[in-house]
Amino acid sequence: MPANICQQLNKAKNLDKESYVSSLLSQMTLKEKIGQMSQFNNDDDKLATAIKNDDVGSVINEVDLDIINEFQRIATKESRLGIPLLIGRDVIHGYNTIFPIPLAQAASWSTELVETSANLAAIESSNNGINWTFAPMIDISRDPRWGRIAESLGEDPYLCSTLGVAMVKGFQGNNLANKTSIAACAKHFAGYGASESGRDYNTTNIPENELRNVYLPPFKALADAGVSTFMASFSDLNGVPVTGNSWLLNDILRDEWQYNGLVVSDWESIPQLVTHGFCEDEKSAAFEACQAGVDMEMASDTYAKNLPSFIQENKISIEQIDTMVSRLLKLKFDLGLFENHFTESRNPTEHLKNTYLNVAKEVATKSCVLLKNDKQILPLCKTKISSLAVIGPLADDGYEQLGTWIFDAKINQSVTCLDAIKDYVGNTVDVKFNEGLETSRSNNQDSFEEAVKIALSSDVAVMIVGEEAILSGEAHCRSNIDLPGCQEQLIDAIHKTGTPIVLVIMAGRPITLEKILPKVDAILFAWHPGTMGGPAITDLLFGEACPSGKLPVTFPRNVGQIPLYYGQKNTGRPASDATFVDINDIEVRAPQTSLGMTSTHLDTHFSPLFPFGFGLSYTQFEYTNIQVNMHSFSMGESVEVSATLSNVGSVDAEEIVQLYIRDLVGSVTRPVKELKGFQRIYLPAGQSKTVVFKVHTDELAFYNRQMKLNTEPGLFNAWIGSNSATELKAVFEVVLTPE
Numbered sequence: 001m002p003a004n005i006c007q008q009l010n011k012a013k014n015l016d017k018e019s020y021v022s023s024l025l026s027q028m029t030l031k032e033k034i035g036q037m038s039q040f041n042n043d044d045d046k047l048a049t050a051i052k053n054d055d056v057g058s059v060i061n062e063v064d065l066d067i068i069n070e071f072q073r074i075a076t077k078e079s080r081l082g083i084p085l086l087i088g089r090d091v092i093h094g095y096n097t098i099f100p101i102p103l104a105q106a107a108s109w110s111t112e113l114v115e116t117s118a119n120l121a122a123i124e125s126s127n128n129g130i131n132w133t134f135a136p137m138i139d140i141s142r143d144p145r146w147g148r149i150a151e152s153l154g155e156d157p158y159l160c161s162t163l164g165v166a167m168v169k170g171f172q173g174n175n176l177a178n179k180t181s182i183a184a185c186a187k188h189f190a191g192y193g194a195s196e197s198g199r200d201y202n203t204t205n206i207p208e209n210e211l212r213n214v215y216l217p218p219f220k221a222l223a224d225a226g227v228s229t230f231m232a233s234f235s236d237l238n239g240v241p242v243t244g245n246s247w248l249l250n251d252i253l254r255d256e257w258q259y260n261g262l263v264v265s266d267w268e269s270i271p272q273l274v275t276h277g278f279c280e281d282e283k284s285a286a287f288e289a290c291q292a293g294v295d296m297e298m299a300s301d302t303y304a305k306n307l308p309s310f311i312q313e314n315k316i317s318i319e320q321i322d323t324m325v326s327r328l329l330k331l332k333f334d335l336g337l338f339e340n341h342f343t344e345s346r347n348p349t350e351h352l353k354n355t356y357l358n359v360a361k362e363v364a365t366k367s368c369v370l371l372k373n374d375k376q377i378l379p380l381c382k383t384k385i386s387s388l389a390v391i392g393p394l395a396d397d398g399y400e401q402l403g404t405w406i407f408d409a410k411i412n413q414s415v416t417c418l419d420a421i422k423d424y425v426g427n428t429v430d431v432k433f434n435e436g437l438e439t440s441r442s443n444n445q446d447s448f449e450e451a452v453k454i455a456l457s458s459d460v461a462v463m464i465v466g467e468e469a470i471l472s473g474e475a476h477c478r479s480n481i482d483l484p485g486c487q488e489q490l491i492d493a494i495h496k497t498g499t500p501i502v503l504v505i506m507a508g509r510p511i512t513l514e515k516i517l518p519k520v521d522a523i524l525f526a527w528h529p530g531t532m533g534g535p536a537i538t539d540l541l542f543g544e545a546c547p548s549g550k551l552p553v554t555f556p557r558n559v560g561q562i563p564l565y566y567g568q569k570n571t572g573r574p575a576s577d578a579t580f581v582d583i584n585d586i587e588v589r590a591p592q593t594s595l596g597m598t599s600t601h602l603d604t605h606f607s608p609l610f611p612f613g614f615g616l617s618y619t620q621f622e623y624t625n626i627q628v629n630m631h632s633f634s635m636g637e638s639v640e641v642s643a644t645l646s647n648v649g650s651v652d653a654e655e656i657v658q659l660y661i662r663d664l665v666g667s668v669t670r671p672v673k674e675l676k677g678f679q680r681i682y683l684p685a686g687q688s689k690t691v692v693f694k695v696h697t698d699e700l701a702f703y704n705r706q707m708k709l710n711t712e713p714g715l716f717n718a719w720i721g722s723n724s725a726t727e728l729k730a731v732f733e734v735v736l737t738p739e
């Protein structure tokens, strides 16, 4: 059999990427080019034939290694061109070993752990023939009703950018061509997180200035960090669905940002341009998406069916198609696929298996957030209690603790809280278990009696409640984010026993906890903690580890407050305790203007239940002595803001020290606080440390009214503290550089 085109090119050793790709491209027919632009789902029964005919650039969702290798063999040996395939899969927070959901990972505020867990996920999935993941999702999420908040890195552009870049580094490694690297994907470009009413796929309306200052920065950061691919969002952005939005995909992504990587559509998002009412048929949808610069179509076939006619009709130039296809081929080159496209499954060594589990445990430990700890009920001490009631539908469910996007999880690897607690206390404590409710959604109270009975005969009740995995994630949104089912009633019933309650919550989003807060003694918010959730939570409950996670998203008191986020604008009439009026304090027929007249609701306090950045520890940290090294400095310079952090409690612990700023006057109004830095710091009990943050004037820039990124001179506040409500403040001024 004569050598195919790629085999011939491979023989011409040492071809650089540009020469390889342009030579390959020059030998491709239009049909073959469009084939490269098509991603097929693995359930297509004509897939093998299509691969042989050079009609497929990528396959999504195939995870059987033998089949993947067979597809690669057909692509590289039996087709005319011999181009290997991109094998895509949603590897979102682990592959077989499941790390905490992304929102939980964000609560660790640990770039190191986020990078390591993405790296281990890349090792596990690449070992199974996967070379492309659709992660990280870096949609700013300020609406906890939205199910995909679970998959996000939270509400803040700075935290999301920093951790998103770390994830990309973890997936892609130092060199994409390494066998253990996989291509990452910045998704969903852009604005998807602003879906109206937190309902998935819903319309988004985001003024350009807010888009640029809040929603786009993480995408820009990932583009600058070299993320290989972008995914165009499903959603309608200001009336133009992103998959056909040339302004976003061409003007901003390509022209302004000079991004040269591949842009893939979301699942069938090209034909959905018709459903949006943006295009009259699939042909015009294919045209709009192609003009907007979507290089590859995921799961549908409007490109294959329609792009040839646009070339014939001179509506799209062949040069445009070549540019798009060359991006795809370059990615395949960067991944080293032209030379290495087969995967030899390597059984992980014992050492690697242990590494997966140890890291999964460490991330889970560092991502749990302690929200309440009255009278220091935690940590529990196994020699001081003799009996423990473990109650709740999520206490012993290895599946539900994994959360959303766990297609390839090894579920039986999961260690539940019940098992881990029993294992930890051994014979020293009598552990009794009752699930109380069959599932987190259940309304059947038949087991309450038994649950109450075991609580009555125990020193402490550890209740493990929350949301089962399917209640968050794509298309799983809620209008009410209380604990679902009868879980609040279960807490009430146990509360009435008088036995102290330690509440552990596993969930894919913030939960509204105001009603149950007074009924429990401690709350540990564990998100969906993954495979090693049980051991991580057990270590925290018994003081083998000290809680250090901090909220990456604001916890509202009730859904009526949403959207509620720390980086809000001040308004002309800001809320304050001095002016706040409660509905019950209003006199009958009070005159219209006699009350507060500020930006508040009458029936709930304006503050969140727990602010962004909040999280308690078993020790106490104190912040004092905030300073700036220069009160006034010029454009192009950096200021150092520092404060003293003291561990005044009795436990050695880690603290996430946070720096916020406020630009007091802007040509466009600025948020009341903006995170500009954070450091995870270990400090033994009794010790103090000066924590220093350096801020360059470029880091104070924002998009102005002309949509230009610019730092404006003037006064700034800076705060250093343990969460976004910190009041330890300094002031500095940026002055114009003298001419």
Ligand code: BGC
Pocket: 090, 134, 187, 266, 267, 474
């Ligand atoms: C989601 C994407 C995902 C894709 C492939 C879509 O429904 O929006 O985030 O990567 O499916 O599974």
